[in-house]
Amino acid sequence: MNEKILIVDDELAIREALGRKLSREGYEVVLAEDGAAGLRAFHSERPALVVLDIIMSGGMNGLTVCRRIRELADTPIMMLSAQAITEDNVVEGLNAGADEYLIKPVRLNEFAARISALLRRIQLSTTDVEQIYDDGYLNVDLHRRQIYVDNKKIHLTPTEFKLLAVLMENSGRVVPQRDLLEQVWGREYVDDVYYPRVYISQLRRKIERDAANPTYILTEHRVGYRFEKQLPNSTLT
Amino acid sequence: MLAESPFAVVLNILIVALSMGFLIIVLWYDIHRRVNQFFALFLTFMLLWNVGFLLSGIAPILESSTRFESLTRGMTQAGFVGASIGGWALVTVIFGVQPRNFRRWTLFYIVLGVGFTIWLVLTDNLTDSSQIISVSTFFFLIFGSLTLYVIWRYWRKLQSIALIMGILLFVGGQAGSFLNPQLGITSLSVSVSSIGTLMISFIVIQRELIIPLLERSKQLESMHEVSVAITSRIATDAVLTEIAERAAEWLGADATGIFLKHDNMLQLVAIHQLPDSSLHHQLKLGEGVAGLVASTKESKYLGNYRRDWLGIEDLPLAHETFGSVICVPLIYDNDVIGTLMAIAGLQGALFEKTDMRLLELLAAQAAVTISYGNLFNTQKTLTDKLESTNEQLSTVLRSTDNPVLAVDRNLNLIFTNPAAEEVFGLDTLHSRENIRRALPRAALPLDYRDALMTIRSRGAYRYEVELDNKTYLCHVANLGDERIEGFVAVLNDVTELKELDRIKSEMVRMTSHDLKNPLQAAMSNLELLREDVESIGDDEIILSVTNIDQQLNRMYRIIDGILDLERVRLGSQSDDICHPRQIVYESIDELNDMATEKGVRLIPQVADNVANFMGDIDQFKRAIINLIENAIKFNKVGGEVGIKTQNRGHYVLFAISDDGIGIPEHLVGKVFDRFYRAHQPGAEHITGTGLGLSLVKAVVDSHNGHIRVESQFGLGTTFYITVPAMARKIDVAS
Numbered sequence: 007m008n009e010k011i012l013i014v015d016d017e018l019a020i021r022e023a024l025g026r027k028l029s030r031e032g033y034e035v036v037l038a039e040d041g042a043a044g045l046r047a048f049h050s051e052r053p054a055l056v057v058l059d060i061i062m063s064g065g066m067n068g069l070t071v072c073r074r075i076r077e078l079a080d081t082p083i084m085m086l087s088a089q090a091i092t093e094d095n096v097v098e099g100l101n102a103g104a105d106e107y108l109i110k111p112v113r114l115n116e117f118a119a120r121i122s123a124l125l126r127r128i129q130l131s132t133t134d135v136e137q138i139y140d141d142g143y144l145n146v147d148l149h150r151r152q153i154y155v156d157n158k159k160i161h162l163t164p165t166e167f168k169l170l171a172v173l174m175e176n177s178g179r180v181v182p183q184r185d186l187l188e189q190v191w192g193r194e195y196v197d198d199v200y201y202p203r204v205y206i207s208q209l210r211r212k213i214e215r216d217a218a219n220p221t222y223i224l225t226e227h228r229v230g231y232r233f234e235k236q237l238p239n240s241t242l243t
Numbered sequence: 244m245l246a247e248s249p250f251a252v253v254l255n256i257l258i259v260a261l262s263m264g265f266l267i268i269v270l271w272y273d274i275h276r277r278v279n280q281f282f283a284l285f286l287t288f289m290l291l292w293n294v295g296f297l298l299s300g301i302a303p304i305l306e307s308s309t310r311f312e313s314l315t316r317g318m319t320q321a322g323f324v325g326a327s328i329g330g331w332a333l334v335t336v337i338f339g340v341q342p343r344n345f346r347r348w349t350l351f352y353i354v355l356g357v358g359f360t361i362w363l364v365l366t367d368n369l370t371d372s373s374q375i376i377s378v379s380t381f382f383f384l385i386f387g388s389l390t391l392y393v394i395w396r397y398w399r400k401l402q403s404i405a406l407i408m409g410i411l412l413f414v415g416g417q418a419g420s421f422l423n424p425q426l427g428i429t430s431l432s433v434s435v436s437s438i439g440t441l442m443i444s445f446i447v448i449q450r451e452l453i454i455p456l457l458e459r460s461k462q463l464e465s466m467h468e469v470s471v472a473i474t475s476r477i478a479t480d481a482v483l484t485e486i487a488e489r490a491a492e493w494l495g496a497d498a499t500g501i502f503l504k505h506d507n508m509l510q511l512v513a514i515h516q517l518p519d520s521s522l523h524h525q526l527k528l529g530e531g532v533a534g535l536v537a538s539t540k541e542s543k544y545l546g547n548y549r550r551d552w553l554g555i556e557d558l559p560l561a562h563e564t565f566g567s568v569i570c571v572p573l574i575y576d577n578d579v580i581g582t583l584m585a586i587a588g589l590q591g592a593l594f595e596k597t598d599m600r601l602l603e604l605l606a607a608q609a610a611v612t613i614s615y616g617n618l619f620n621t622q623k624t625l626t627d628k629l630e631s632t633n634e635q636l637s638t639v640l641r642s643t644d645n646p647v648l649a650v651d652r653n654l655n656l657i658f659t660n661p662a663a664e665e666v667f668g669l670d671t672l673h674s675r676e677n678i679r680r681a682l683p684r685a686a687l688p689l690d691y692r693d694a695l696m697t698i699r700s701r702g703a704y705r706y707e708v709e710l711d712n713k714t715y716l717c718h719v720a721n722l723g724d725e726r727i728e729g730f731v732a733v734l735n736d737v738t739e740l741k742e743l744d745r746i747k748s749e750m751v752r753m754t755s756h757d758l759k760n761p762l763q764a765a766m767s768n769l770e771l772l773r774e775d776v777e778s779i780g781d782d783e784i785i786l787s788v789t790n791i792d793q794q795l796n797r798m799y800r801i802i803d804g805i806l807d808l809e810r811v812r813l814g815s816q817s818d819d820i821c822h823p824r825q826i827v828y829e830s831i832d833e834l835n836d837m838a839t840e841k842g843v844r845l846i847p848q849v850a851d852n853v854a855n856f857m858g859d860i861d862q863f864k865r866a867i868i869n870l871i872e873n874a875i876k877f878n879k880v881g882g883e884v885g886i887k888t889q890n891r892g893h894y895v896l897f898a899i900s901d902d903g904i905g906i907p908e909h910l911v912g913k914v915f916d917r918f919y920r921a922h923q924p925g926a927e928h929i930t931g932t933g934l935g936l937s938l939v940k941a942v943v944d945s946h947n948g949h950i951r952v953e954s955q956f957g958l959g960t961t962f963y964i965t966v967p968a969m970a971r972k973i974d975v976a977s
Contacts, residue, residue, distance in 0.1 A: 017760050023767030030774070088759035111763035111799055114770040199861075228819070228860075 009054035009125060010034040014044030014071065015086065016062040024057065027114040028121065041066025048075055055125060060087040060099065069102045076103035080164055082124045086110055100204040105165045116194070123192035128164045139174060141236045144213055144222065146174065155213050162212065165190065169205050170213075173223060173233035182230040206231055251430040252300060258437040259293045262286050265444045272452055281336045281349070282447050285329035288357075289440050292322025296433050317364030323417065324356040324382045326436070330413055331386040331393070337406070337447070338397045356382045380421055387414045403450075409442025462601070465493055470608050482616070483513030486583070486609045491515045493605065494569070494598050496585035500558075501573075502526065502533045503581035503613070509533055511558070517586075521558050531557035532570045533582040540579055542571040544599045548586075557584065567594040571603045573610035580610060580617075645736070646715075649722060651729040654678050658731075666710065666734070685709055686717075694719065698730065700892055701949075713738045752809050755802045762802070766795050804934030811862060811941040819860045820969070823853045823888040823895055826860065830867045831886065834875060842880040845871065850889035854968035858946045863966075866942035867897065869935040870962050874901035877960070894948075895968045900961035906954040914952055915940040939964075 011033045015021040018039070025035040036051045038044040040062050048056060056075060060068035072083055084106040085099045099107045106124055108117070139146040145154040148171050153160050162170065172189045173181060181189075187196045195201060206225070210217040224232045266286045269279045295318025302312045332349040335341045342348075360378055391414060394407055416436025469489045472482075487499040498516035502509040509526040511517075526534045532552055536543050545551040548565035556562055557570075567587040573580050583606045587594055640647050646663035650656055655675050663669065667682055678687065688694040688706050697704040698721060708715040715734040722729040769792055776784045831845050838845050867886075874884040878901045887898040906914060915936050939962075943950045948966035 017764055019764035020760065020767060023764065023771055026771055027767070030771075088756050088763065110759045111766050114767050 008032065008034055010036060010051055011055045011057065011121065012036045012038060012044065012047050012051060012053035013057045014038045014041065014047075014062070014068070015057070015059035016040055016064065017059070020059075023114070024117065027118055031118050031122075033121070040064040041068070041071045044071050045074055048081075053081065054128075055121060056081055056083045057121075058083055058085050058104070060085055061089055069099065072099075072102045072104055076163075080161075082106070082128055082164060084108065084120065084124060086112065096200055097204050100201070101208065103163065105163060119194055123194055127168055127190065127192065137174065139235070140238075142238045143215070143236070146170070148174065153213070160212055162209075166205055166209050166212070169202070170209055170233075173231060177233040177235055180226045180230050180232045186230060202231065251434055252297065254434050255293055255297050255430075255437065258434075258441060259290060259297065261441060262290050262293070262437075262444065265448060266290070268448065268452070276451065277346075278333075278336050278447065278451055281329065281333045282444075282451075284349075284353075285326065285333045286440070286444070288322050288325030288329045289437070290322070291318055292326050293433065293437060295319030295322050296430070300430070313364060317361060320364070320379055321357045321360045323379050323420070324360050325353055326413075326440075327379075327383045327386040327417060328352045328356055330410070331390045333443070333447075334390050334393050334410055338393055338400055340393060340397055352386075383417055383421070387417060390414055403446055405442055406446040409439045409446060412436070412439025412442065415439070462493075465489070466604065469493070469605060480513060482612065484515065486605070486612070487513045487515035490583060490585055490602060490605050494585050494594065494602060496569075496594075497566075497588040497591045498586040500584050500586070501581060501609070502537070502584070503573075504528070504537060504579060509537055509581065512581075517558065524558055526555070526557065530555045531561075532568060533557050533584055536570045536572050536582045537579045540572050540574060542569070542599050542603055544569050544594065544596055546593065564588065566591050569594050569599050569602050571599065571606040573606050573613060575610040575614035580613060583609060646734040647731065648678070649729060649731040650678055652727060654730075656681055657729060663734070683710070688717075688719075696893060699727075700894075707737075708734060714741050748809055748812065751805055755805050755809075758798070758802055762795060762799055766792075766799070769795065801934070804938065808934060808938050808941055811938060811945060817859050817861075818857055820855050821858045821860045821863055822855050823897070824849045826864050826867055827886050827888055827897075830864055830871055833868055834871050837872065838875050838884070841875050841878065842882075843875045843878045844883045845875075846883055846885050848885060848887040848889075852890065853888050854890050854895055856895050856946075856966050856968050858966065859942075862942045863946065866939040866964070867899070869939050870899040870964075873935060874899055874903065874960070877901060878903035890968065891965060893968055894965040897964040898961055899964075900959060902959040905956040905958050905960055906952070907956045908954075911952055911954050915950070 011028055013021055013024050013028070013035060014037075015024070016039055021037050021039065025037050028035045036047050036053060038047045041064060044056070044058070045066070047053075058068040058071055062068060068085060068087075072085065075081060075083060082105045083103060085104040086108050087095065087099065088110040089095065096107045096109075105127075106120060108120065137146075137148045139148075143156055145152075145157075147153070151162075151167060153162060153167075153170075168190050169186070172186060183199060183202055184196050186202050187198065190205075191198070191201055206223055207217065210220050210223055214220045214222055221236060222234060224234055226232055266283055269282055269286070273279055274283075295315050299312065299315035299319055302315055328349065332341075332345070335345065356378075363378065390410060394410055398407060413436050416432045416434070416439055419432030419435060469486070472485055472489065483501050487501055490496065491499040498514070500511050500515070500517050500521070501513040503512045504510075507528050509528065509531075511522055511524040514522055528534050529538045531554060532543055532545065532548075534557075535554070545568040548568045549562045552562075552568070557565075565586050566589040568584065570582050570584040572582050583602060585594070585598070585602055640658075640660045643660065644662055646666045647658070647660045648656060648663050648667075649658035655677050656669075657675065659667075659669055667686065669681060686708050688704070694704045694706070698719060702721055704719045706717050706719075708717050714737050716737045717732055717734045719730050719732045721727050722731055769788060773785070773788045773792070776788060827847050827849055831847055834845065871884060871886060878884060882902050885898070885900040887896075887900070889896055940950055943964050943966070946966045948964055951963045952960060953963070954960040
């Protein structure tokens with residue numbers, strides 16, 4: 007393994023405990039005590055995964071750091087928050103580009119399991135599924151991870167990509183939420199129903215003509231989601 | 244016979260006139276009375292005797308024929324004999340000692356005596372006057388003696404000296420006429436007899452006419468007095484006592500008492516000449532004479548209480564002290580309201596049956612008075628109460644800072660208090676105006692229909708009103724009991740409360756957050772420590788670590804519970820169509836393991852036609868799960884938890900019931916408070932944060948629903964949740 011993981015948290019006790027746990031699990035751990043230090047470490051250490059606390063004293067909070075990282079890389083980001091109350095808070099974090107949002111306090115074992123699930127997801131998303139879809143407006147090459155919308159190359163996060171891939175592999179069929187959670191996020195996540203909701207809406211914003219009236223990714227109320235192929239002649243520019 | 248003295252003649256004429264007068268009066272007044280009949284008989288013969296005597300006196304002056312003379316003598320003799328018999332008969336009747344068939348016998352004697360005398364006259368035996376006289380003497384001796392015998396035997400019975408004197412004079416006068424006709428005292432003896440007759444007449448007239456008439460008028464008068472006295476006043480205790488007094492006075496009773504009926508008991512409420520200690524003495528219906536009278540509604544007359552009444556005594560010592568007793572029911576509108584009892588002492592006068600009728604008369608009046616008095620008192624108390632309540636209410640309404648408005652069915656204002664007038668800028672011009680015009684839109688419910696429906700089904704409706712930067716909670720309730728006559732709205736200024744609540748929530752939230760980082764640090768480090776010590780294998784350290792871990796966990800759950808609650812209170816809700824069946828079965832699925840472990844059976848009961856409702860299905864499920872979880876936790880092994888859902892009017896009802904330990908009565912109202920469980924007896928061993936029910940309530944509130952709990956300590960608890968149902972789908976099958 008030996009993946010390098012960056013942990014950014016202003017609480018020394020937490021930062022070190024998380025770090026020690028991950029070290030014991032065999033990861034290489036880099037610690038940073040605030041946003042700026044975190045960003046510096048990200049550039050210098052190139053970690054495979056970043057754990058970010060949202061509320062940090064000092065100038066930069068976790069959300070900002072997350073956005074700054076996203077401008078540069080797809081590196082999976084796990085957010086930790088002590089402040090989230092409503093789903094809106096979680097959604098805000100996910101929208102900032104995080105792949106995972108955990109609410110403190112989190113158990114170390116669960117934390118470690120989620121880290122490994124997240125890393126696994128990234129690896130899986132680069133798998134061998136060979137499929138090319140093109141209707142003139144949307145062009146997807148799953149194998150090469152290349153997506154063009156209206157002939158413009160767009161960028162998807164690993165989770166978004168994985169989600170799209172699972173839906174396209176089952177195109178025309180409804181994928182139940184639990185299945186989606188299990189296949190995209192991992193078995194540990196089957197109850198975190200807000201993940202698909204957030205990611206679907208992000209995905210729609212990126213690939214649909216009108217995210218409010220989706221044509222590719224359709225919602226089956228309280229069941230799941232379905233990818234619908236479009237006829238090439240429906241393409242409009 | 245010798246010529247009479249002029250004085251005797253005048254006297255006789257006077258007596259004749261008077262006797263005729265008396266005769267007419269008596270006959271006219273009441274001919275059916277026996278005394279009157281015999282009196283008339285007696286007077287008639289007295290008249291005959293006197294007239295005959297007068298005529299015989301004037302016969303020589305007229306120089307009439309011997310035939311006329313013999314006629315007058317016949318009249319005189321027949322009158323004399325008849326008067327003798329009549330006198331005896333009258334005396335016998337007055338003394339009330341007549342034997343059977345007395346009237347017939349009297350008639351027989353008269354026919355015999357008078358007839359024989361007349362026969363003698365008619366057969367012209369007049370020359371031998373001695374024969375006639377001997378006949379007269381014979382009859383006189385017999386009946387005069389009989390008369391004297393009656394007087395001698397029974398004189399105590401009458402105690403009227405004048406009457407006895409009169410009779411003696413009459414008999415004496417008659418006797419005088421036998422002394423010696425030649426002495427010339429015949430006229431004197433007639434006069435003496437006549438004076439005696441007059442005396443008798445006076446007494447008889449007085450006894451038979453004047454006294455009854457006087458008594459009747461006296462009765463009328465006292466009846467009138469009683470009526471006026473008791474009907475012109477309200478039946479206070481004083482008036483009841485007065486009724487008792489009057490009744491005693493009227494009947495000449497030694498004591499009287501009034502019993503009134505209360506709840507099948509008779510209570511002595513007014514007394515006259517009875518011992519004070521007897522007041523408020525109680526009798527059951529049917530007990531004592533009073534109780535018997537009250538239950539049978541029949542008046543009762545007892546000649547002798549001790550002898551005639553063997554039941555329970557009406558009053559203590561009644562058997563020892565009561566003589567004659569009359570008890571009559573007080574009846575109003577066919578109901579016995581009590582009894583009136585008149586009592587004569589052992590040594591007192593005897594009542595008669597007629598006294599009972601009199602008392603009944605008085606009782607009728609008294610019953611009316613008492614009933615009206617009671618009605619009046621009841622009404623007066625009610626009116627007074629109403630007035631004072633009204634006044635209090637009015638004062639409260641006017642002095643309260645809360646705006647209060649009332650409207651009629653058409654939503655026209657009918658009442659506003661000063662606070663309402665100030666808040667809404669109303670003045671008298673607005674009175675009776677429709678509130679849709681008189682009040683700003685913000686003050687009215689958003690949805691009238693919903694408001695009306697809620698008021699109909701629940702009797703009250705609440706909504707928030709924002710006016711001039713203030714928040715009011717407006718409570719609307721029905722006016723009128725049976726049908727809705729209008730509505731009354733009370734506004735509470737909750738601005739500060741809301742702000743306080745907001746600050747409190749904020750503080751709770753902040754605190755909970757601030758606790759989370761230390762908790763995270765502590766828990767994480769503890770986990771690392773545990774991994775370390777587990778490899779060392781020191782049991783005591785592991786035990787300590789486990790304990791710390793459990794406590795941290797508990798802390799975490801409490802914080803999480805508070806945040807859950809805040810999430811529901813603040814959070815945005817998704818608007819899903821919620822299927823009660825799905826909620827119930829999914830909730831049960833989640834808790835099946837827990838129930839099996841505890842040995843508790845979960846019994847769902849979902850009505851087939853149960854309606855859907857709008858809400859956040861996850862939140863709602865969470866609430867139901869919390870309730871079922873509680874029901875399992877607080878149940879006994881082998882217990883049951885019922886999860887029922889059905890329609891209830893425009894609402895969907897969920898009922899979660901257990902047969903567990905129940906909630907003590909004084910805690911039932913507190914179960915929805917945060918952390919209440921900490922204080923519940925019998926539940927100390929049950930783990931949990933005590934926040935579950937607060938969360939349930941928050942969820943139900945955010946769904947515009949209601950939650951209610953019914954519990955019997957030791958028997959079980961049922962929670963009822965109602966949420967507004969979605970409008971029913973129209974059946975498309977048709």
